Amino acid sequence: MRITSLLTATAAALLVAPIMAAAAPQQQARIHDVQGTTRVSPLAGQRVAGVPGVVTGVRGFGSSRGFWLQDPEPDADPRTSEGLFVFTGKQTPAVAVGDAVAVSGLVAEYYPTAEGETPETTPNQSVTELTEATWQATGKGSVPAEVLGADTVPAEFALLEGNIDKRELEPQRFALDYFESREGMLLRVEDVRVVAPTDAYRALWITSKPEQNANGRGGTTYTGYAEANAGRLKVESLSDAPFPAANVGDRLRGSTEGPLDYTRFGGYVLEAGRLGEHVPGGLQPETTRPQGRDELAVATYNVENLAPCADQAKFDRLAEGVVDRLATPDIVALEEVQDNSGPTDDGVVAAAQTLQRLTDAIVAAGGPRYQWRQIDPQNNADGGQPGGNIRVAFLFNPARVSFVDRPGGDATTPVHPVAHGQRIALSASPGRIDPANEAWRDSRKPLAGEFLFHDTPVIVVANHFNSKGGDQPLHGRLQPPARSSEEQRERQAQAVRVFVDEARAVNDEAAVVVLGDLNDYGFAPPLAALTTGGALVPLAGSLPPAERYSYVYEGNSQQLDHILAAPSITAEYDVVHINAEFADQASDHDPQVARLQF
Known part of the structure; x- marks a missing residue:
């Protein structure tokens, strides 16, 4: 279910007086202005115009189509993401990776919900996005991908203080804050190990922290409530090319790169436009010994x-x-x-x-x-x-x-x-x-x-x-x-x-x-x-x-x-x-x- 919450008084105004909302002025903004320093955009429910950026990924399938945009001129605040998802519904956007565009639209917080949940009741985090969007091409461009090394993501998983939606992000301290501060941005991992096998939905999990609670067969073990294993990251593909049938302990050799998204099925996910080469690790099913006569x-x-x-x-x-x-x-x-x-x-x-x-x-x-x-x-x-x-x-x-x-x-x-x-x-x-x-x-x-x-x-x-x-x-x-x-x-x-x-x-x-x-x-x-x-x-x-x-x-x-x-x-x-x-x-x-x- 896809439900978008605007989280501001403007949201109510949109329901009561849509004509007035449509006439509301648009303000010029950059992506870091839209993203802000918390999980919830300070501009949620407002219309913005001319948001510049370079397209880093396109989702052209399913009911949640759109593209990711990243500003090539970031600010100096590590809390503000420079990436943003532009939601186009069931319509495939006519853009390509590398297009430089200026986007106008309505800022919204999309909460992925399960059956029976609402944006107000779901425990899931939101995705800051632009909806009802229009855009103009301004040329071509590129942005560098941020590389996740073994020490990039903090080992401490989250601040354990209730609802963290509106708390100032601390990306140097908490893994969930780090990923939120990179929401929608182009990330890359190099030569990573698979820690959960490919599922029926063309997804697998890797770790950027190969030594973190590693077990003898290549996985990452959950050894306590304080050991959430911050190096874990889900990987999906934006391509319709065959997806590797990977087992735990396999590797993705070379670069796996794409914008960072969030879903209720696992949290933060790298939507790979480029997938590393699948290298099998040779994992084999185990066999136990037979019992003895007196066992x-x-x-x-x-x-x-x-x-x-x-x-x-x-x-x-x-x-x-x-x-x-x-x-x-x-x-x-x-x-x-x-x-x-x-x-x-x-x-x-x-x-x-x-x-x-x-x-x-x-x-x-x-x-x-x-x-x-x-x-x-x-x-x-x-x-x-x-x-x-x-x-x-x-x-x-x-x-x-x-x-x-x-x-x-x-x-x-x-x-x-x-x-x-x-x-x-x-x-x-x-x-x-x-x-x-x-x-x-x-x-x-x-x-x-x-x-x-x-x-x-x-x-x-x-x-x-x-x-x-x-x-x-x-x-x-x-x-x-x-x-x-x-x-x-x-x-x-x-x-x-x-x-x-x-x-x-x-x-x-x-x-x-x-x-x-x-x-x-x-x-x-x-x-x-x-x-x-x-x-x-x-x-x-x-x-x-x-x-x-x-x-x-x-x-x-x-x-x-x-x-x-x-x-x-x-x-x-x-x-x-x-x-x-x-x-x-x-x-x-x-x-x-x-x-x-x-």
Whole structure:
């Protein structure tokens, strides 16, 4: 949705008295006058005339067409950008890079909004632009591109003091201020590393700070809320030429250059008129080792809205991942398994067809005949894609591990740990943890299963906590960004923690494993709720902080998937990177596996 806010009293006047507004005088201005020293133009809602500049980029596609203009005679104030976007709507502007023009138009602040947002309520920053524009050619010209080196962009990301819209920019201190002070200007990066793969929208992410929280496979890891990784920058192309299918660790050799834009999909973006040569880095999918005879291999894998309507290629890729990359774990907790009709909202909740196709594909890939256990949710009660009824499920290899089936588990009945002779057991297996708890509203309920491995009872809890939808972006005007979804995940973690504490009350040495897509970071409060007091050990803690990741978002490699185990368990842990870093992926998550000994 494209909504423009003028942010001045003139905006109201335009609505009430458009004839008077049209008659308002135009003032002469240069780009730095329009941009001003804050994020919001001091001339918003006013008409300007004869703004001079050289065209540095043209967007001739989509519904937000226009061109970027840069003043070849900058002022001495580092806060004022010398670049500006001229919005022409659905009309391709008749200009070319290198044209010198003088533009007249209405100064506006465009806030990119999501559904349900307005310019007043969106957390996103705005783009200062000229609308209703006319222009005259004055000749030809050129402007130099500013080069982003390793030390150009400040390492500190943003001023953490609420709405930063109208605060004076401090481009030498904060990364977001630096980029805002270059909004619309021609920027260039040289020989940069890709830190997020090419997506379906012809975009990738690079870093101008190659040493910043670098991990061993070429990415940039999000290691804490204070580590937003200021070197990240999104790159798109203004050309219709083929866009490279780049993986993490690849490089763009030579110059990548274009004007700087801002979108709600990632924040600041380099709209490249020139793209560096794509040089593959040779990144390969990983393979873990097989488990030994006395090791129980437990894995978690978010299979991203898996449904029977998916192409066979997706099932085959997932199966190859389980068999060859994960070395056929004994137990696999799956997340995002959809019902038999997939996203069709028809009341169907059973998922046997989905799981049958996956287990058949695993056999075809040379793996064992896995069995599965799961509980059908109530229709449209667990969130996710409408109609899909995603849920968590267990696959297990009956040649290696037994599942203890105990009746009583359904969508609404809570499961509890109980004593079974001298052993721990479940009141129902499989069973759902506290499904009536408000913490699980519109979210997946955890699935607990009782397994036997070498006659040792093992309680495994598969999870898929609520998503981060609704959280404010790192790149927004509200700092620090509110993480509204985190509160629900913390309540979910507390509900699972109660279950774990119940199990340890039955048997303090009980073998309990909690795993899945927890949709949060190892340093976040929901994980603390599970680990405080040593109730569970986060197995990712055995890795260096920069290597703890299973997902890549906006150029940040980050940890959303976890395996946690009771302290009595000896474990070897491995995140198996086969998806998130690659342009061609079977899922947007990497699986992980732990080999446990009791």
